[in-house]
Amino acid sequence: MRYSFLSILKNGLTGQSGWKPAWRDAAPKPSYDVIIVGGGGHGLATAYYLAKVHGIRNVAVIEKGTIGSGNAGRNTTIIRSNYLLPGNEPFYEWSMKLWEGLEQELNYNAMVSQRGVLNLYHSDAQRDAYARRGNAMRLAGVDSELLDREGVRAMYPFLDFDNARFPIQGGLLQRRGGTARHDAVVWGYARGADRLGVDIVQNCEVTGFLREGDAIVGVETTRGPIRAGKVGLAVAGSTSRVARQAGLRLPIESHVLQAFVSEGLKPLIDGVVTFGAGHFYISQSDKGGLVFGGDIDGYNSYAQRGNLPVIEDVCEGGMALMPRIGRLRLLRHWGGIMDMSMDGSPIIDATPVPGLYLNAGWCYGGFKATPASGWCFAHLLAKDEPHETAAAMRLDRFRTGHLIDEKGVGAQPNLH
Amino acid sequence: MRIPCPYCGARDAHEFAYLGDATVTRPDPAAPDAEDTFFDYVYLRDNPAGPHSEWWYHASGCRQWVRVARDTRTHAILGTELARKPAGDAA
Numbered sequence: 467m468r469y470s471f472l473s474i475l476k477n478g479l480t481g482q483s484g485w486k487p488a489w490r491d492a493a494p495k496p497s498y499d500v501i502i503v504g505g506g507g508h509g510l511a512t513a514y515y516l517a518k519v520h521g522i523r524n525v526a527v528i529e530k531g532t533i534g535s536g537n538a539g540r541n542t543t544i545i546r547s548n549y550l551l552p553g554n555e556p557f558y559e560w561s562m563k564l565w566e567g568l569e570q571e572l573n574y575n576a577m578v579s580q581r582g583v584l585n586l587y588h589s590d591a592q593r594d595a596y597a598r599r600g601n602a603m604r605l606a607g608v609d610s611e612l613l614d615r616e617g618v619r620a621m622y623p624f625l626d627f628d629n630a631r632f633p634i635q636g637g638l639l640q641r642r643g644g645t646a647r648h649d650a651v652v653w654g655y656a657r658g659a660d661r662l663g664v665d666i667v668q669n670c671e672v673t674g675f676l677r678e679g680d681a682i683v684g685v686e687t688t689r690g691p692i693r694a695g696k697v698g699l700a701v702a703g704s705t706s707r708v709a710r711q712a713g714l715r716l717p718i719e720s721h722v723l724q725a726f727v728s729e730g731l732k733p734l735i736d737g738v739v740t741f742g743a744g745h746f747y748i749s750q751s752d753k754g755g756l757v758f759g760g761d762i763d764g765y766n767s768y769a770q771r772g773n774l775p776v777i778e779d780v781c782e783g784g785m786a787l788m789p790r791i792g793r794l795r796l797l798r799h800w801g802g803i804m805d806m807s808m809d810g811s812p813i814i815d816a817t818p819v820p821g822l823y824l825n826a827g828w829c830y831g832g833f834k835a836t837p838a839s840g841w842c843f844a845h846l847l848a849k850d851e852p853h854e855t856a857a858a859m860r861l862d863r864f865r866t867g868h869l870i871d872e873k874g875v876g877a878q879p880n881l882h
Numbered sequence: 883m884r885i886p887c888p889y890c891g892a893r894d895a896h897e898f899a900y901l902g903d904a905t906v907t908r909p910d911p912a913a914p915d916a917e918d919t920f921f922d923y924v925y926l927r928d929n930p931a932g933p934h935s936e937w938w939y940h941a942s943g944c945r946q947w948v949r950v951a952r953d954t955r956t957h958a959i960l961g962t963e964l965a966r967k968p969a970g971d972a973a
Contacts, residue, residue: 706927706929707929707931715927715928716926716927716929717925719927719929720929720931765895765900765936766902766929766954767954767957768931769955769956773895775894775896808924877924879902880900
């Protein structure tokens with residue numbers, strides 16, 4: 467059913483009895499044209515664009531738990547396209563453009579809110595680096611504004627501008643950036659894909675791959691074998707584990723990233739603000755809770771929970787930025803498992819194994835990429851060639867030296 | 883998470899800096915297949931879910947490198963040893 471003002475009115479007058487489930491909980495068929503492993507935002511978006519853009523509708527998304535229960539439900543919901551490098555910026559801007567039309571496209575309220583993303587700088591050198599990044603964004607046709615101290619003060623007068631160690635000198639602002647409702651993105655893509663005939667199969671874990679010669683022709687699962695023309699992996703966090711079953715060893719480490727929500731407050735921060743002298747980013751949800759986070763814990767982990775030193779570090783960043791949050795209480799905090807790649811950038815590419823395609827290595831920037839990741843992975847699966855905005859996100863770039871290292875720290879995943 | 887340093891005893895993980903997988907070893911740069919072996923050494927990792935052998939540096943303690951066996955699913959420490967064996971202990 468199509469959601470509209472009329473459908474709300476009609477159901478309001480009939481005791482809300484007319485709503486139907488937004489997607490079917492499908493049982494697996496014996497075979498599909500394409501199987502997407504991983505029912506997060508990226509996997510579901512891939513299935514949606516395969517069906518919508520490329521007309522490939524005999525598709526299954528198989529998920530070991532319930533859809534959206536991994537990193538799609540564990541992020542800080544920020545969307546932006548403020549990257550420096552030419553291998554990244556066109557891709558993230560394509561994602562931003564898809565975000566801007568997403569709700570109309572899916573007929574689903576994903577609460578996309580372009581409330582602005584402001585990165586603060588605290589030194590002359592950092593101002594120069596941000597000016598360079600802002601100019602690179604503009605060269606790629608993306609909006610950016612370099613604000614001075616007074617420009618930032620006009621937006622957020624309560625920040626600690628005269629912090630003795632890290633005074634705020636200004637910031638790089640992308641007004642088109644903002645936030646979106648993470649769960650609604652998953653549900654919206656699931657509903658959209660389902661309406662086009664995609665099977666969403668939950669509680670179905672991949673335990674191995676079906677092979678004919680070298681090629682992969684399907685998956686073994688806890689609900690039996692399923693054959694497929696092509697298999698795409700979108701299982702960030704578990705990529706190494708799943709790919710190992712196909713004999714692949716990848717340039718990826720799994721790390722834990724923690725995030726936090728405070729008790730609810732009246733409106734305080736109307737955009738997204740990041741502290742430039744440490745690693746701290748904060749926004750306020752529509753329910754009023756402050757949503758914030760910082761660095762990954764920094765050691766290999768599959769535990770989906772972190773440790774106290776990083777919590778302390780994140781809170782120190784918050785206190786240096788805006789001391790007024792010092793007496794806030796945390797409502798909850800959680801950890802998610804990040805696919806940390808060796809250069810800090812993702813991989814959307816075919817693998818050396820025929821029939822197997824890889825969407826991985828999102829580090830802790832996967833949420834904002836959801837629409838373009840799905841778009842470009844679907845393009846790769848349908849046409850066997852990379853989408854123009856993701857052409858640099860190759861698996862073999864580590865061997866050939868064509869790295870996309872935004873931060874310039876080399877092959878040390880816990881520093882990206 | 884507390885890491886039992888072989889020299890200092892159990893200390894908070896805050897005192898340590900993490901390097902990564904301790905199973906990779908630097909290959910011979912003069913070998914004919916050095917290009918391939920260095921690619922493996924620099925970029926590819928087993929990244930296991932389970933016991934993992936890894937390097938931690940006790941920066942705020944004895945400033946020695948410690949090889950730690952740790953379960954990546956639970957963060958339980960399975961064992962530690964100094965990277966450099968004490969003098970006279972060379973076997």
